[in-house]
Amino acid sequence: xxxxxxxxxxxxxxxxxxxxxxxxxxMISQGQMLVAMVFFACLFWIGRxxxxxxx
Numbered sequence: 001x002x003x004x005x006x007x008x009x010x011x012x013x014x015x016x017x018x019x020x021x022x023x024x025x026x027m028i029s030q031g032q033m034l035v036a037m038v039f040f041a042c043l044f045w046i047g048r049x050x051x052x053x054x055x
Contacts, residue, residue, distance in 0.1 A: 002054035008047025012040040 019036035022028045028036075 002051050005047045005049070005051030005054060008050065009044050012044040012047065016040040 016037065019028070019033050019040070023030060023033040
């Protein structure tokens with residue numbers, strides 16, 4: 001479970017900048033980027049909880 005939580009944290013930290021780049025290139029709207037930002041922040045937070053419970 002610890003590796004799953006760690007993977008969730010890494011995925012959120014890698015994919016969030018992708019959403020910013022897509023918004024800057026006008027491929028997604030600001031609203032879509034906001035949804036992605038909230039989703040990835042929650043993914044990181046849940047990953048941290050999962051990693052913490054595994055130890």
